[in-house]
Amino acid sequence: MLIVQKYGGTSVGSLERIRAVAARCVKAQREGHEVAVVVSAMAGETNRLIELTSQLRPGPGDREVDVVVATGEQVSAGLLALAIRELGGQARSFLGHQIKILTDSAHARARIQAIEAERLRACFAEGCVAVIAGFQGIDERGNITTLGRGGSDTTGVAIAAALGADACEIYTDVDGVYTADPGVVPGARKMERISYEEMLELASLGAKVLQIRAVEFGMKYGVPIHVRSSFSEATGTWVVPEEASMEDIVVTGVAADRNESKITLRAVPDVTGVARRIFSPLSAEGIIVDMIIQNISHSGHTDVTFTVPKGDRERAIELLAERCPELTGEGANLAWDDDISKISVVGVGMRSHAGVARRMFEALAEEGINIQMISTSEIKISCVIREKYSELATRALHDAFELERPEGERRALEGERPAGRG
Amino acid sequence: MLIVQKYGGTSVGSLERIRAVAARCVKAQREGHEVAVVVSAMAGETNRLIELTSQLRPGPGDREVDVVVATGEQVSAGLLALAIRELGGQARSFLGHQIKILTDSAHARARIQAIEAERLRACFAEGCVAVIAGFQGIDERGNITTLGRGGSDTTGVAIAAALGADACEIYTDVDGVYTADPGVVPGARKMERISYEEMLELASLGAKVLQIRAVEFGMKYGVPIHVRSSFSEATGTWVVPEEASMEDIVVTGVAADRNESKITLRAVPDVTGVARRIFSPLSAEGIIVDMIIQNISHSGHTDVTFTVPKGDRERAIELLAERCPELTGEGANLAWDDDISKISVVGVGMRSHAGVARRMFEALAEEGINIQMISTSEIKISCVIREKYSELATRALHDAFELERPEGERRALEGERPAGRG
Numbered sequence: 103m104l105i106v107q108k109y110g111g112t113s114v115g116s117l118e119r120i121r122a123v124a125a126r127c128v129k130a131q132r133e134g135h136e137v138a139v140v141v142s143a144m145a146g147e148t149n150r151l152i153e154l155t156s157q158l159r160p161g162p163g164d165r166e167v168d169v170v171v172a173t174g175e176q177v178s179a180g181l182l183a184l185a186i187r188e189l190g191g192q193a194r195s196f197l198g199h200q201i202k203i204l205t206d207s208a209h210a211r212a213r214i215q216a217i218e219a220e221r222l223r224a225c226f227a228e229g230c231v232a233v234i235a236g237f238q239g240i241d242e243r244g245n246i247t248t249l250g251r252g253g254s255d256t257t258g259v260a261i262a263a264a265l266g267a268d269a270c271e272i273y274t275d276v277d278g279v280y281t282a283d284p285g286v287v288p289g290a291r292k293m294e295r296i297s298y299e300e301m302l303e304l305a306s307l308g309a310k311v312l313q314i315r316a317v318e319f320g321m322k323y324g325v326p327i328h329v330r331s332s333f334s335e336a337t338g339t340w341v342v343p344e345e346a347s348m349e350d351i352v353v354t355g356v357a358a359d360r361n362e363s364k365i366t367l368r369a370v371p372d373v374t375g376v377a378r379r380i381f382s383p384l385s386a387e388g389i390i391v392d393m394i395i396q397n398i399s400h401s402g403h404t405d406v407t408f409t410v411p412k413g414d415r416e417r418a419i420e421l422l423a424e425r426c427p428e429l430t431g432e433g434a435n436l437a438w439d440d441d442i443s444k445i446s447v448v449g450v451g452m453r454s455h456a457g458v459a460r461r462m463f464e465a466l467a468e469e470g471i472n473i474q475m476i477s478t479s480e481i482k483i484s485c486v487i488r489e490k491y492s493e494l495a496t497r498a499l500h501d502a503f504e505l506e507r508p509e510g511e512r513r514a515l516e517g518e519r520p521a522g523r524g
Numbered sequence: 525m526l527i528v529q530k531y532g533g534t535s536v537g538s539l540e541r542i543r544a545v546a547a548r549c550v551k552a553q554r555e556g557h558e559v560a561v562v563v564s565a566m567a568g569e570t571n572r573l574i575e576l577t578s579q580l581r582p583g584p585g586d587r588e589v590d591v592v593v594a595t596g597e598q599v600s601a602g603l604l605a606l607a608i609r610e611l612g613g614q615a616r617s618f619l620g621h622q623i624k625i626l627t628d629s630a631h632a633r634a635r636i637q638a639i640e641a642e643r644l645r646a647c648f649a650e651g652c653v654a655v656i657a658g659f660q661g662i663d664e665r666g667n668i669t670t671l672g673r674g675g676s677d678t679t680g681v682a683i684a685a686a687l688g689a690d691a692c693e694i695y696t697d698v699d700g701v702y703t704a705d706p707g708v709v710p711g712a713r714k715m716e717r718i719s720y721e722e723m724l725e726l727a728s729l730g731a732k733v734l735q736i737r738a739v740e741f742g743m744k745y746g747v748p749i750h751v752r753s754s755f756s757e758a759t760g761t762w763v764v765p766e767e768a769s770m771e772d773i774v775v776t777g778v779a780a781d782r783n784e785s786k787i788t789l790r791a792v793p794d795v796t797g798v799a800r801r802i803f804s805p806l807s808a809e810g811i812i813v814d815m816i817i818q819n820i821s822h823s824g825h826t827d828v829t830f831t832v833p834k835g836d837r838e839r840a841i842e843l844l845a846e847r848c849p850e851l852t853g854e855g856a857n858l859a860w861d862d863d864i865s866k867i868s869v870v871g872v873g874m875r876s877h878a879g880v881a882r883r884m885f886e887a888l889a890e891e892g893i894n895i896q897m898i899s900t901s902e903i904k905i906s907c908v909i910r911e912k913y914s915e916l917a918t919r920a921l922h923d924a925f926e927l928e929r930p931e932g933e934r935r936a937l938e939g940e941r942p943a944g945r946g
Contacts, residue, residue, distance in 0.1 A: 117580065151599070155602070155603065158542075159606075159610050160609075164606070165617075166615075166616075166617055169598060169601065169605075169617050173598050173599050176594075176595050177576070177595050179591065180577070180588040181577065183588040184577060184582050184586070184589070185580050187583075194587075195588055197668075199621055
């Protein structure tokens, strides 16, 4: 088999841990597999490097920040190749420009466009483990680019796709994907399998085990992803194409995201084009708007509420005040709130089961938690609540959907209709 | 003018110092020059990275060590480019593979073979300062190589040669080349000019201001090198082609090198081929033998004494015992001594002035310092003495040749013949 393994910063956080990773690589190779390993920077290193650059006031998406930050993964790759050789294995490190991993030129959030697999195949042919610096690539002109936080996951899955690997193993400091954050919900259960779509929702909702882009890549190219612990041999969670049996599981997991802020524009004229006037300037500046709620109109006016990443809230307010003063006049009509958490339940079974929303709202109401905003998708329901209730709400929902019990033993939803496709 | 500036690790040792370097670059550019800057790793960084790799027991000249160590200069280059922009200048960083700087494949001691100057010229044309990571290059197959300790000097001079620069300024933590180490000789004088040949001897003899390969490059391509302090505006020392007036200066400087060990083979048969048998195995292992002394033969036997770098002494002894047991039999005939210093006086004027050796030997004798080995070249005399006399000997020779006085005011050598060319 051809296996891609990806190790996060904690897994390569010291020389001892790098040696443990090396042992795993050598073991997989001795079992007869061809092995490519993608590594992150040693824990803390990326933050150290970003801190250095930030003191020199870089521009947004600055080419030179990528030059500095990419060194973290370069160091890990060289050290792991040495550690594999120390154990008697053979290994060779590869940087973005050596493979090469071609990206667009969007520094700090580049997207992989193509990967040349020839040098990696030549490496396997020589009996070497290919050790690849994650998180980075080069653009057409040879500039170093980085893929954004968690980008090494994407490198791993993209390499697996390019090589047609049998699996991409994502080694991390947790042993799989849980029904909720085990730090918040002691009874949280590790899932055996989860669909790409569910994983995508969970990742978008703040579950940090896997980067969104990585899941997208996996889904697009059908790469089976195995999220597992680098500190044990236990099977983790497989992220795979949706299977028919998955629809029987109504709710797969609960996620909380405290990283958003809420912005409200009050008494906005309810006329054609007003949404465009509000959201175009934000989009032009790369600010990602998540939930949007528009209330029913009263005497020709309406309220518009939406959420943005906390880090972009200040800039978003500035932009709105500057670009649409007619909507935000005198500041009085513009309000914001950083004190929120977005709590979500996810499951592909929602497509064929009713009653999920009702049980969610009931569970929150029973705890006296007020819901500020609601948004739904085909396989997800999200509610914005006050941040201080975040853990309480997570536990309440985990209980309400009996996620601590094996999937077959959960009680049915009230008003449930039998599973039917379409 | 087109100026290349090279800054060492101390000069870029903190963000404050990097900002000071940026200010110098911007100033030079605003004065109308085209500026390329070559940077070393931040002080301490290369040692930190080497220490990390050495714990994983790399092989000699290990490809992966270069991958790790090269990141030090990459970080400096990115940070300096940011700092220049912070000051309102324009800058762009370049790594070995981006320029590109082509080297051979001798990892950890690669030699520059070619430099493509086009991307740097394009950078100047855009009004940018080109910030270049020193110490590194790539070989034909795209592997990262490093040039060995002090290699950023060589990068600087090689870039200057490739661009046909008007000068290569080497910024360091001392303000020029001195007649002796000012830490040892308080009266040491900064030289205004020194020839490439003299600088080459001084660099070989342990004066650490400039790497030997850098001087060789400068000499080969006629690049004027200006060694100066990054902490002041004062003129430093120009390293330039030899000028006629330089021959009037008999001794330019005194250098001490404590980094060698002495090895003696006693009672070696004085037959053809014996030197080859001794030195071939050392050379094959890359051990550089410096001074070699062979005594007159007694009853068909002779003693051979030579020096090697201290770090290679143990390996050299092993090799000799293993490869020529007939010469080193029973260990009794093989002796070594780490407790030595090689003290040297250098000057192109020696070619046309007699009496230098005599004054040197007298000065050492007056201090009661025994001379163990002597070797001479056209412009240098070196003596091996006991290490504990190293500073005393340096001061004595500095005094004897009146190096603290301006060049015109020094007394003539006894038995001196008038300067005559050839």
